[in-house]
Amino acid sequence: MRRRFSTLSIISAAIIASLVLGPAAPAGPEGTSAGTVIFIHEQEPPSLRGGWVDNNLLATGLVTNNIWYGGQIYNKAAVFEPRLFEGKPKLIKTNPQTVTFRYKASAVWSDGKPVTCEDWKATWRVFVNPQFNVVTRAGYEDIKSVTCKGKAGTIVFTTPFAAWESLVSGGVYAAHIVRGKDMNQMFNNSIPVSSGPWKFQSWQKGVTLTLVKNPRFKAGPPMKLDRVVFRYILDTNARFQALRAGEGHIMEPQPQLQIADFIGDKDFKVQTAPEYAFEHVDIQLGPRGHPALKRPYVRQALMQGINRQQIARALFRPIAPGLPTLENLVFKPFEKALYQKHFNRWRFNPTRVVSTLRGNGCTGGPNAPSTSNSDIFSCPGVGKLSFRFFTTAGNQLRLLAFELMERDLKSVGIELIPRFQSAGTLFGSTLPSSDWDLMMFTYGGGPDSKITSGSLYSCRGDQNYGNYCSPKATAAFNAAARELDPRKRNALLNQGDAQLAVDLPSIPLYVRPKLVVSTPKLSGPLLNPTSEGTPWNVATWQLK
Amino acid sequence: MLSYVVRRLLYSVVVLVAASFLVFTFVSASGDPLAQLNIVPNLSEQSRQNIIDRKHLDDRIPVRYGYWVKDAVTNQFGTTLLGDRPILPDLWRVMKNTLQLVLIAEILAIAVAVGIGVYSARRQYSAFDYTATTLSFVGLATPVFWLALMLQVLIVQIYEQTGYRIFPIASLNSVDPGSGFDFVLDRAHHLVLPVIVLMVASVASYSRYVRASMLEVMGSDYLRTARAKGLSERRVTIKHAFRNALIPLVTLVALSFGNLLAGAIVTETVFSLDGMGLYFVNALLANDPYPVMAWLMVTATMIIVFNLIADIAYGLLDPRVRYE
Numbered sequence: 001m002r003r004r005f006s007t008l009s010i011i012s013a014a015i016i017a018s019l020v021l022g023p024a025a026p027a028g029p030e031g032t033s034a035g036t037v038i039f040i041h042e043q044e045p046p047s048l049r050g051g052w053v054d055n056n057l058l059a060t061g062l063v064t065n066n067i068w069y070g071g072q073i074y075n076k077a078a079v080f081e082p083r084l085f086e087g088k089p090k091l092i093k094t095n096p097q098t099v100t101f102r103y104k105a106s107a108v109w110s111d112g113k114p115v116t117c118e119d120w121k122a123t124w125r126v127f128v129n130p131q132f133n134v135v136t137r138a139g140y141e142d143i144k145s146v147t148c149k150g151k152a153g154t155i156v157f158t159t160p161f162a163a164w165e166s167l168v169s170g171g172v173y174a175a176h177i178v179r180g181k182d183m184n185q186m187f188n189n190s191i192p193v194s195s196g197p198w199k200f201q202s203w204q205k206g207v208t209l210t211l212v213k214n215p216r217f218k219a220g221p222p223m224k225l226d227r228v229v230f231r232y233i234l235d236t237n238a239r240f241q242a243l244r245a246g247e248g249h250i251m252e253p254q255p256q257l258q259i260a261d262f263i264g265d266k267d268f269k270v271q272t273a274p275e276y277a278f279e280h281v282d283i284q285l286g287p288r289g290h291p292a293l294k295r296p297y298v299r300q301a302l303m304q305g306i307n308r309q310q311i312a313r314a315l316f317r318p319i320a321p322g323l324p325t326l327e328n329l330v331f332k333p334f335e336k337a338l339y340q341k342h343f344n345r346w347r348f349n350p351t352r353v354v355s356t357l358r359g360n361g362c363t364g365g366p367n368a369p370s371t372s373n374s375d376i377f378s379c380p381g382v383g384k385l386s387f388r389f390f391t392t393a394g395n396q397l398r399l400l401a402f403e404l405m406e407r408d409l410k411s412v413g414i415e416l417i418p419r420f421q422s423a424g425t426l427f428g429s430t431l432p433s434s435d436w437d438l439m440m441f442t443y444g445g446g447p448d449s450k451i452t453s454g455s456l457y458s459c460r461g462d463q464n465y466g467n468y469c470s471p472k473a474t475a476a477f478n479a480a481a482r483e484l485d486p487r488k489r490n491a492l493l494n495q496g497d498a499q500l501a502v503d504l505p506s507i508p509l510y511v512r513p514k515l516v517v518s519t520p521k522l523s524g525p526l527l528n529p530t531s532e533g534t535p536w537n538v539a540t541w542q543l544k
Numbered sequence: 545m546l547s548y549v550v551r552r553l554l555y556s557v558v559v560l561v562a563a564s565f566l567v568f569t570f571v572s573a574s575g576d577p578l579a580q581l582n583i584v585p586n587l588s589e590q591s592r593q594n595i596i597d598r599k600h601l602d603d604r605i606p607v608r609y610g611y612w613v614k615d616a617v618t619n620q621f622g623t624t625l626l627g628d629r630p631i632l633p634d635l636w637r638v639m640k641n642t643l644q645l646v647l648i649a650e651i652l653a654i655a656v657a658v659g660i661g662v663y664s665a666r667r668q669y670s671a672f673d674y675t676a677t678t679l680s681f682v683g684l685a686t687p688v689f690w691l692a693l694m695l696q697v698l699i700v701q702i703y704e705q706t707g708y709r710i711f712p713i714a715s716l717n718s719v720d721p722g723s724g725f726d727f728v729l730d731r732a733h734h735l736v737l738p739v740i741v742l743m744v745a746s747v748a749s750y751s752r753y754v755r756a757s758m759l760e761v762m763g764s765d766y767l768r769t770a771r772a773k774g775l776s777e778r779r780v781t782i783k784h785a786f787r788n789a790l791i792p793l794v795t796l797v798a799l800s801f802g803n804l805l806a807g808a809i810v811t812e813t814v815f816s817l818d819g820m821g822l823y824f825v826n827a828l829l830a831n832d833p834y835p836v837m838a839w840l841m842v843t844a845t846m847i848i849v850f851n852l853i854a855d856i857a858y859g860l861l862d863p864r865v866r867y868e
Contacts, residue, residue: 038719046627053581053591054626130590133628138586184628205637206818207717229719233816234826238714241696245703245713424831428579445585452585463585 365413661754802850
């Protein structure tokens with residue numbers, strides 16, 4: 001009996017020792033080769049079929065953007081630079097809109113076949129095929145014909161499409177791979193070819209996805225790394241702990257307070273910059289909203305009663321100090337030549353709010369702003385200024401933003417009634433029903449999103465759930481969507497935004513900060529404010 | 545016995561059908577499954593309509609439930625709502641992962657708990673017994689997520705102080721797990737922390753049952769008889785007391801094992817383990833009723849089966865139990 005116990009003890013000790021000493025690695029992510037970078041990410045793609053209704057995700061783009069390599073890419077300044085194209089695509093005619101492009105002679109697929117215009121044409125056919133559940137057909141469905149001559153192509157549009165350069169420059173599928181296939185079932189688990197610097201190697205579902213250097217890639221600088229491995233850790237805390245524990249080299253986290261711990265830590269490098277996604281509060285102007293919101297002076301009171309600067313500071317100072325408030329619903333602060341601060345005229349001014357409301361006959365509120373105020377204004381013909389405020393539940397940043405807004409507005413006699421809902425209910429039922437007064441949420445997007453601002457702010461726009469309707473703004477936004485000259489288009493968009501700043505259908509709050517946290521051992525990653533993802537310049541990445 | 549098993553299985557089918565209908569109804573009625581598409585700019589209406597047609601989203605819930613039943617029976621639980629992705633391969637993958645985790649944790653927990661429980665009973669009111677009692681209450685009272693987070697923090701601190709990563713703090717495998725024995729070792733290494741977390745509550749609970757059960761048995765007449773016959777105390781404990789004391793533990797383990805297979809949701813979430821629990825959470829967050837339903841069917845079946853096993857085992861171990 002005693003001998004059996006001793007044997008069992010020795011075996012147990014051996015197992016424990018092998019678990020502790022065997023795989024435990026002295027520093028260095030998991031004993032991988034020197035040329036392997038581990039990218040920790042929060043979400044695993046459901047498939048590698050990006051741009052589909054179930055999969056319009058950054059997580060997928062991070063993997064596929066360097067596989068389906070584009071003709072051009074937005075760089076860190078959100079300006080196009082060539083990739084597989086020989087030069088910029090050209091708009092050679094405006095009526096009908098005609099565009100030409102040419103792929104580099106060195107552009108080849110990883111199986112040796114050349115990248116040609118036929119690949120672009122095959123991609124177009126995928127996107128206009130009504131059987132395929134692509135997330136958007138915008139632009140593709142406006143194309144009349146694509147004529148190919150080897151590497152060169154000519155695209156003719158039926159109706160003007162202002163965002164043509166993005167459309168033409170996007171990544172393309174390999175014609176010889178996708179032709180005749182049911183694209184709704186393609187690339188579920190792998191991608192067989194690549195036109196970019198890396199190619200697919202393996203995917204252990206729920207754990208890692210591995211990409212290796214594409215040896216046939218000659219159209220740009222080759223990757224210095226051997227591999228990039230995406231490691232999927234869904235829990236926020238575990239992700240940060242894993243980076244700290246040396247289980248990865250880089251991550252592109254959501255703006256979260258845990259990042260503050262990495263700022264100033266010599267073992268990590270944190271990059272931060274504003275991105276295109278922006279937070280805002282939409283105001284309901286339709287019949288199901290509060291009648292007071294149809295009065296311009298009430299919307300002005302809301303705008304001037306909220307300290308937007310303080311909200312941006314309170315939410316992001318530890319992780320993105322100096323994040324500016326947003327003063328334009330169309331252009332972002334980093335688009336310096338185009339960004340005009342139209343909303344800047346409505347600075348935080350609680351005293352002015354009280355006087356404006358009193359000046360319009362509202363009664364029952366405070367005589368002067370006060371943090372201890374509990375009196376709420378009632379205004380002639382529209383009743384008490386008490387508004388249902390909707391946003392997503394369970395988001396700490398939004399909860400904090402709401403609390404600050406609620407406090408600001410209460411001090412000037414305006415009440416916010418919180419209505420927090422799950423994202424599914426909020427965006428699925430409440431938002432389209434227009435049965436809300438105020439709603440705070442984020443609009444994503446990229447450099448071209450502004451072109452379709454009309455869908456948000458023109459009369460009967462597809463996503464104009466706030467029911468705002470101004471003939472002036474509608475005319476400007478609709479004209480911008482058809483205008484092919486970028487200079488004129490931007491002027492029209494700013495004209496539309498100026499009208500938004502007068503009518504106030506929405507309160508812009510701030511652009512969200514984008515963050516990249518990496519170890520100093522890894523050089524090269526540069527934050528890109530667009531949806532290209534941090535590996536946009538992976539060819540320059542190097543491990544020390 | 546056979547008629548009892550058949551009767552129980554027939555009841556189970558009714559329970560499964562009722563549960564599946566209720567869950568399908570609640571999940572479907574909880575919100576628009578295409579909600580997330582409402583804020584996608586320039587969404588293709590054709591694509592949205594394709595999904596509505598394919599999944600019959602225009603029909604009423606009972607009709608959609610009928611289509612789901614058909615899919616579940618004839619097409620291995622069918623496909624996901626938006627992506628049309630086959631459900632069964634993913635479910636099978638996460639089931640295997642959860643099974644590994646839960647089996648290891650349960651086997652170790654039983655072994656440790658039995659040791660502690662038996663020794664505590666034999667040394668009732670000793671220092672060991674008091675310590676074990678106190679620790680088991682601490683174990684029962686410790687929230688799983690907290691323990692998991694603390695273990696992660698501890699490992700990171702050790703890494704930062706010494707440069708050695710004793711255990712990985714997330715995921716099921718390393719980037720390069722190797723193959724064969726290397727792979728097994730790597731997987732075991734990754735499961736150490738989650739297993740510890742799962743074990744703590746189980747050990748705490750099982751050891752209390754074993755102790756109580758042992759104490760009850762050790763005071764019984766037939767043990768006094770055994771001792772009077774001159775049997776050694778070790779033989780009395782192991783051969784006569786221990787076997788009978790195990791009966792309630794067998795029932796308890798069978799019942800809790802079924803529940804655990806449903807997914808150690810918190811543990812799998814905190815350690816980002818690709819298991820049943822995380823699968824369920826993700827499906828729920830995506831408002832996709834189809835993987836949720838598949839998960840429900842599998843877990844409900846497991847719970848029913850293990851409950852049945854518990855009942856049968858109890859009858860086999862205790863001849864006084866009759867299946868009427």
